[in-house]
Amino acid sequence: MQLHVVSFDIPFPPNYGGVIDIFYKLKCMSKLGAKITLHCFEYNRNPAKELEKICSKVYYYKRDTAKSNLFNRLPYIVVSRSSPQLIKNLMTNDAPILFEGLHSCFYLNDERLKHRIRIVRTHNVEHDYYQSLARVENDIFKRYYFYNESEKLKVFESILEQATYIAAISPNDRNYFRRKFGKSVYLPAFHANDSVLSLTGSGTYALYHGNLSIGENHQAALFLVQEVFNELEHPLVIAGNKPSKELREAINKSHNIKLLADITTDEINRLISEAHINVLPTFQPTGIKLKLLSALFNGRHALVNTTMVENTGLEKLCHIADSRHEFRKKIKALFKKDFATHDLEKRKKILSENFSNEFNAGRFLELIKD
DSSP states (O other): EEEEEEEEOOOOOOOHHHHHHHHHHHHHHHHHHHHEEEEEEESOOOOOHHHHHHHEEEEHHHHHHGGGGGSSOOOOOHHTTTHHHHHHHTSSHHHHHEEEEEEGGGGOOOGGGSSEEEEEESSSSSHHHHHHHHHHOHHHHHHHHHHHHHHHHHHGGGGGOOSEEESSSSHHHHHHHHHHHHEEEEOOOSOOSSOOOOOOOSOOOOEEESTTTSHHHHHHHHHIIIIGGGGSOOOEEEEEEOHHHHHHHHTTOSSEEEEESOOOHHHHHHHHHSSSEEEEOOOOOOOOHHHHHHHHHHEEEEEEEEEEEETTGGGSEEEEOOOOHHHHHHHHHTTSSSOHHHHHHHHHHHHHHHOHHHHHHHHHHHHHHO
C-alpha cells in the first residue's frame, strides 16, 4: 500500500523522542511492504540518505522560522511548517496521509484533502506539554512564548475533528482525545529495540540520562542532585547534552555525582546497560518517555516516579518512588539487589506483548486498510 507521511522534522538520526518514534515506525512499515512518500520540514538537521533506503520518495521543505510567525493566530510550531509545495506533492495520488504531531497539521482541514484518509499521530497533548515547558522555564521571554503557544495550541487542537483517526502515543492521551473527538486509538511508541538486552547481575552506579537543555530534564536532574543523592553515598552518573551552568555547579558541590556532557548515543547506551539502576523521575505527565523504554530494553533496575509510568502498561517493570525520601529508600534497597533472571524474563514477556515495533506497525497498516 502507498502512504504519505508528513514529519515535523527530519527523522534521522533518531536521537530524540519524537523522531525516534517516526524513524522506527517508517522502518517497520517499509519492512511490511508500505511504499512511503516522506515529507520532512528542515530545521537544523540535514537531509539523510538513510531515509531514501526505507522510503520510495523523500521531499524536504524549509521551515519558515521568521519571527513574524510568532504573531500569527496559529501556533508558531504549525504555521512555520506550511508549504504550498507540500500540498501539491500530497495531491499526486490518493494515498492515505499520516500527519506526525499537531505541528504538521497545517493542511489537515484543507478542502483538497477532505476525501482522503488522514491520520494524526499525537506525541503529546501539545497545549499541556507547552504549559509544562513554561512552568520550568527560567527565561522570562521563553516562558511567555511557551504560555502563548500553549493557548494557541489549545484552540488549534479542534482541527483534529477533521482526522479519520488519531493515533495516540499513550493510553492517557488516547482517553483524552477519545473524550474530545471520539476516534482515537492507542498506538504504542516505536523505538530502537528489537529485543530485551538487559544484563543480569549488578552494576556500580545509578544513571540519569536525557537532553539536559530541556526544562523537564534539567528539573529532574537537579532534583536527583540536590534532594536525593546529596544524602546518599551511592554514585550517580548524569549524562546528556547541554547541561546548564546551574546543574554543573550543583554537581561540582557533590562528592558522588559525575556529569558526562555531550557524549554519543553509543556511550549513552553503554551507560544504560552497565548501570545498576536507571533513575528516571519526571515532573511532566505528557506522552510517554522513550528513554524509559530504552532503560527497560537495555538496563537493569528502573526506578521512576508515578508521573513517569502511570497508565503506560510498564508499571509492573518499574520500581516507583514519589518523594525524595522514597527515592533514597528504594535506591539503598536496589543497590543490595541483583537484577535476576526472573526479572529479565518478566520484562521480555511484557515488552514483547505491548511494545513490539513490527506488531504495532502491522496493526497500524491494518487500521488504514480498514
